[in-house]
Amino acid sequence: MNYWLMKSEPDEVSVDDALAAPKSTVPWTGVRNYQARNFMRDGMRVGDGVLFYHSSCAEPGIVGIARVASSAYPDPTQFDRKSPYHDPASKKEEPRWLLVDVQVVRKTRNLTLPELRADPELQDLVVLRKGNRLSITPVEPKHWKRIVKLLDAG
DNA sequence: GCCAACGTTGGC
């Protein structure tokens, strides 16, 4: 079992939006970065733990615990001309972009970015690295445990 | 809105 942190802009899909969806599950559309795609394609398994992170918002931070709910499959928005994620270079028979379904297990308090940065045990969390822009990053088990502990501590 | 950091594109 692996662990991941996945960023979503709450203006697009917030943790509340995901909770309100059928089975609290949303397709993780719009990933257009090869490294992030490869994590979904090659690294993720159903049941993997996911930290649901809100980015590009007033208070960035971890706002929920989720799980990987499907294996990787083609992201339909790449073929949708009206979608901002449309990729005219991608072919149906050879899709360039993939996604997984993500199921929210529980909403948590917002464990904010400053709190994460302030924790000595999370110094080398991938998402905290300078210049990191990847929307999907692996999370080490020790970091997962620490973060869950911080979330439970309220 | 600014801008640092990084990824992608395309001319050569």
Added chain:
DNA sequence: GCCAACGTTGGC
């Protein structure tokens, strides 16, 4: 294959 120009991310 190099690398300058450009585009995007995302915190502030």
